[in-house]
């Protein structure tokens with residue numbers, strides 16, 4: 001069976017801890033050789049994927065460095081049976097195309113949720129404390145205390161709105177609780193008050209939060225949900241954190257609302273498309289603490305992702321069911337409750 005895996009290029013012997021790389025390839029090379037399958041490792045989907053479409057059975061890519069499996073790609077891949085997400089979040093696969101072409105979409109659910117929750121909390125703190133300005137001054141030899149203090153806040157007493165209260169959203173709530181914040185969340189599947197967080201209607205979450213942190217998947221319902229009109233309903237001077245997916249937030253409206261001071265800051269690590277082009281406006285917009293997409297690929301997360309991908313492949317080869325939690329699409333049906341939310 002031909003399996004194509006997409007990883008970021010890594011120079012030999014340079015990043016020896018990095019499993020999500022062309023060099024280490026999550027340890028799949030020997031794993032698949034032992035099982036007499038062919039692994040093709042590529043790093044550039046634009047130029048290297050096409051020749052393998054006609055006979056590949058499995059494609060593996062991570063949300064950090066995705067192979068976008070569009071309708072056109074799926075149509076050219078008649079043998080494709082399984083798209084594995086080496087991580088969490090399978091929106092890089094066109095789920096309608098997967099449904100039509102009977103491609104199973106399976107991810108390593110839970111593998112990096114702690115890693116992302118920690119990152120989101122860090123993002124909130126970095127924004128509220130005006131950390132980047134303080135750090136810039138330290139590095140650049142300045143000591144302009146009024147300039148950094150003018151935008152530095154305690155997180156204590158603030159209202160934090162969590163949009164999407166699944167695995168990551170709940171871990172964020174648990175981690176924020178000791179900061180004595182007021183927690184509220186919106187999630188159609190979690191309308192209960194739990195973990196010290198109050199369920200509120202979506203409009204209330206948007207209009208009353210000092211900080212909103214996004215933890216819902218990218219679906220037809222959440223695509224561009226945080227557009228200009230919605231972000232204008234957020235409190236003036238509030239903050240937005242997004243470690244879910246870049247496309248949930250309107251690219252140009254966000255820049256405009258940061259420039260006009262309607263929003264006090266934005267942080268996150270997710271972009272569209274990925275890798276983000278050099279001229280993506282989020283790279284240079286003001287009041288931001290963007291990073292490249294790495295929150296969910298700590299070394300610990302990469303180990304869990306590697307084990308999870310091997311588990312998915314083993315089940316596939318042995319015709320055993322996948323773990324229910326991991327299945328996004330199977331048998332022409334969306335199975336994941338998180339992706340069925342209307």
Ligand SMILES: NC(=O)c1ccc[n+]([C@@H]2O[C@H](COP(=O)([O-])OP(=O)(O)OC[C@H]3O[C@@H](n4cnc5c(N)ncnc54)[C@H](O)[C@@H]3O)[C@@H](O)[C@H]2O)c1
Pocket residue numbers: 087088089090110112113116163164165166167168169186187188189190215216217218219221222243244245269270293294295296297337338339341342
């Ligand atoms: N930055 C990263 O490295 C990284 C890593 C992992 C996951 N993620 C992103 O975070 C998302 C959430 O991950 P998770 O593990 O918590 O998933 P999860 O499935 O456990 O939780 C997602 C929650 O979002 C809710 N949701 C779905 N549609 C919604 C809507 N329209 N409005 C409000 N809530 C909605 C679901 O009901 C669910 O409870 C993933 O889908 C992925 O896109 C990013």
